[in-house]
Amino acid sequence: MRFTKQALVRRWTLSTLAATIVFAVLAWSDWRLKALSGVGTSDLQGFNTAVQYHWAFLHWPARYAVRAGFNWGLDYLFMPLYAAAFFYSGILTREGFAPRPGRLRRILTLLSAVPIAGAVLDAIENALEMEQMLSGASDDIARIAFTVSNAKWMAVYTGLILLVGAVMARLAERRQKRAKNAI
Numbered sequence: 001m002r003f004t005k006q007a008l009v010r011r012w013t014l015s016t017l018a019a020t021i022v023f024a025v026l027a028w029s030d031w032r033l034k035a036l037s038g039v040g041t042s043d044l045q046g047f048n049t050a051v052q053y054h055w056a057f058l059h060w061p062a063r064y065a066v067r068a069g070f071n072w073g074l075d076y077l078f079m080p081l082y083a084a085a086f087f088y089s090g091i092l093t094r095e096g097f098a099p100r101p102g103r104l105r106r107i108l109t110l111l112s113a114v115p116i117a118g119a120v121l122d123a124i125e126n127a128l129e130m131e132q133m134l135s136g137a138s139d140d141i142a143r144i145a146f147t148v149s150n151a152k153w154m155a156v157y158t159g160l161i162l163l164v165g166a167v168m169a170r171l172a173e174r175r176q177k178r179a180k181n182a183i
Contacts, residue, residue, distance in 0.1 A: 048142050
């Protein structure tokens with residue numbers, strides 16, 4: 001699928017803005033859950049034993065478990081948004097720093113897909129955490145969820161680096177246009 005640079009920038013801007021808004025709501029909701037119960041859904045990402053999950057779930061009576069479920073559900077909305085924002089960031093970074101065929105262009109193209117894999121890993125992580133809550137925690141599932149979470153975070157960090165690269169590429173493009181117009 002091909003689209004113009006203007007369309008790419010528009011998609012990047014909209015997906016980044018939407019992901020930022022959903023992230024802010026998700027962070028606020030998780031902060032609120034943690035303030036009320038002492039444990040937020042984001043804390044589960046660092047758990048690697050069944051005992052830790054049991055401890056967290058004991059702190060979530062029914063009304064807090066509903067809030068945790070809301071956070072997991074909102075996270076599923078957040079996943080495609082951040083995956084798209086980071087993917088478009090990668091493409092803008094590629095176009096800004098490697099406009100011609102070559103090794104760097106191929107690397108940046110491959111790195112653009114990493115956040116999509118991260119969103120898939122995020123979905124798996126959430127499903128494993130929900131399974132721990134609904135069916136009882138086990139050390140094996142806890143370790144798998146912990147490993148998947150770590151892999152997801154590597155993909156998210158890659159996406160954040162691509163986002164910084166996209167911002168830098170856009171700023172460099174604007175400077176070039178200003179310099180060209182000044183002549």
